Amino acid sequence: MKNPIGIFDSGVGGLTVFHEIKKALPHKDIVYFGDTARVPYGSKSKRTIIQYSLQNMIFLLQQHIELLVVACNTSSAYAIEELKKHSSIPIIGVIEPGAKKALSVSKNRRIGIIGTEGTITSGSYEKALKSLDAQCEIFSKPTPLLVPLVEENWIHHKVTKEIIQEYLHEFLENDIDTIIMGCTHYPVLKKVIQEVVGNSITLVDSAESIALELKKMYSSQPIQKTAGNYTFFVSDNPEKFKILGTQILGEDPKNVKKVFFTDAWVIDDFDV
Amino acid sequence: MKNPIGIFDSGVGGLTVFHEIKKALPHKDIVYFGDTARVPYGSKSKRTIIQYSLQNMIFLLQQHIELLVVACNTSSAYAIEELKKHSSIPIIGVIEPGAKKALSVSKNRRIGIIGTEGTITSGSYEKALKSLDAQCEIFSKPTPLLVPLVEENWIHHKVTKEIIQEYLHEFLENDIDTIIMGCTHYPVLKKVIQEVVGNSITLVDSAESIALELKKMYSSQPIQKTAGNYTFFVSDNPEKFKILGTQILGEDPKNVKKVFFTDAWVIDDFDV
Numbered sequence A, B: 001m002k003n004p005i006g007i008f009d010s011g012v013g014g015l016t017v018f019h020e021i022k023k024a025l026p027h028k029d030i031v032y033f034g035d036t037a038r039v040p041y042g043s044k045s046k047r048t049i050i051q052y053s054l055q056n057m058i059f060l061l062q063q064h065i066e067l068l069v070v071a072c073n074t075s076s077a078y079a080i081e082e083l084k085k086h087s088s089i090p091i092i093g094v095i096e097p098g099a100k101k102a103l104s105v106s107k108n109r110r111i112g113i114i115g116t117e118g119t120i121t122s123g124s125y126e127k128a129l130k131s132l133d134a135q136c137e138i139f140s141k142p143t144p145l146l147v148p149l150v151e152e153n154w155i156h157h158k159v160t161k162e163i164i165q166e167y168l169h170e171f172l173e174n175d176i177d178t179i180i181m182g183c184t185h186y187p188v189l190k191k192v193i194q195e196v197v198g199n200s201i202t203l204v205d206s207a208e209s210i211a212l213e214l215k216k217m218y219s220s221q222p223i224q225k226t227a228g229n230y231t232f233f234v235s236d237n238p239e240k241f242k243i244l245g246t247q248i249l250g251e252d253p254k255n256v257k258k259v260f261f262t263d264a265w266v267i268d269d270f271d272v
Helices: A015-024 A046-062 A073-085 A095-105 A117-122 A124-132 A146-151 A158-168 A186-197 A206-217 A238-249 B015-024 B046-062 B073-085 B095-105 B117-122 B124-132 B146-151 B158-168 B186-197 B206-217 B238-249
Strands: A005-009 A030-034 A067-070 A110-115 A137-142 A178-182 A202-204 A230-234 A256-258 B005-009 B030-034 B067-070 B110-115 B137-142 B178-182 B202-204 B230-234 B256-258
Touching: A005 A015, A005 A046, A015 A030, A015 A206, A015 A238, A030 A046, A046 A067, A046 A073, A046 A117, A067 A073, A067 A206, A073 A095, A073 A110, A073 A117, A073 A124, A095 A124, A095 A178, A095 A202, A095 A206, A110 A117, A110 A124, A117 A124, A117 A137, A124 A137, A146 A158, A146 A186, A146 B146, A158 A186, A158 B158, A178 A186, A186 A202, A230 A238, A238 A256, B005 B015, B005 B046, B015 B030, B015 B206, B015 B238, B030 B046, B046 B067, B046 B073, B046 B117, B067 B073, B067 B206, B073 B095, B073 B110, B073 B117, B073 B124, B095 B124, B095 B178, B095 B202, B095 B206, B110 B117, B110 B124, B117 B124, B117 B137, B124 B137, B146 B158, B146 B186, B158 B186, B178 B186, B186 B202, B230 B238, B238 B256
Parallel strands: A005 A030, A005 A067, A030 A230, A110 A137, A110 A178, A178 A202, A230 A256, B005 B030, B005 B067, B030 B230, B110 B137, B110 B178, B178 B202, B230 B256
Antiparallel strands: none
């Protein structure tokens, strides 16, 4: 591995981000970490998410990454500032790229956000959107059952559609024209969400937007001839990660290694 | 606290077990630990569940418990033997009491089990039932969406009923007369599960059965005059634990403390 890009997520969902980065930069080496022993992050406290995110970053720094992508929306919402305090490499979360993309496609500046409890409570997307366009109107809705539905692989199940309808029916009365899918699992449900919200609403996820940003950052580097190498680390269940990963990537993630997680010292000055 | 009983669970669900023990032994002090920073356990590997369960037990041993109740079905299914190797106090899981109770109510010896992926995969209920009655017929079904539905508080939602129907419709063709609710969250859904399966099927949970067993164990002890004291420790989100706990107990669990979790040394000789 040569100066790989690091990506971490609470579990397997971040592979949607990995997939786009791989397409945009096919020659870059990438190291992925999925915290499958402590998934999900969306319902846990800010302090705990900061602690977990720092541990994940420290692990990836040990793999000599030159840039970190925080694929998990909840980590991006809660922990980016703390991560930046503890590292000198560039760190990119999913919030800003998602917000930028939403504003680039929205015509009426009325934007919806769906995500985990943590992501929605943090107000991070609102802050990012408002700082880019103070005039936009924002509507947000926590949709915590969507992650377990994806993990249960009930993607095409009628109950999934009903749950999405239940979550979004009031939401859709707000005349929004764009919805940010604020969780790495949601792109897997894009088709059924689109069916529920109708074709007049554009669904946005951060993965493509991040990939585009990275492509720009690397545009001055000479293009290598060889294809990138990929390593996937997980804190639990490498076999299950391979199965779900194959569904997301359309191919076996192959090089999946189990990590035994232990504590590392970090200065306890979180601003919570 | 005087020689308290210790109870641990992956989160808040074990309060259904706490509740029954408190009713059966109102004078005993009880210390409860809910691992809300790493919940859920049901989808994680055996090795990880053993590691988490040992850490939880070691914490409770530090609170000077004289007996440990493992309220979590997944921990009971995967980790009881390992826990017993590392402690000299009595340890009671939920599997055996649940199996005993099911056999005591079943007339046709055709018993269903619903639970998390881990609990069902482990085959622990089957083993316990077969060792008590080699003639009984057992049908098991993982129902992983039920925990998120309870945590989302969609207890009375029509989608919840549909999901339970979807999980159980084939299951019900097996002429079973008893179903073990093999997860501490499920008693919260007892009413809707009963509606789906009909009144000819008896729903069994381990909480009452464990409480009865403990009552027998303590029958020779002189009854104390004062009411028991209760302390609840959680690894994340004490406020959320109080809210969900109040729903389960019908009263505020009051004395809830946050635990900062760190690693402790344990001999790595798990038989996995």
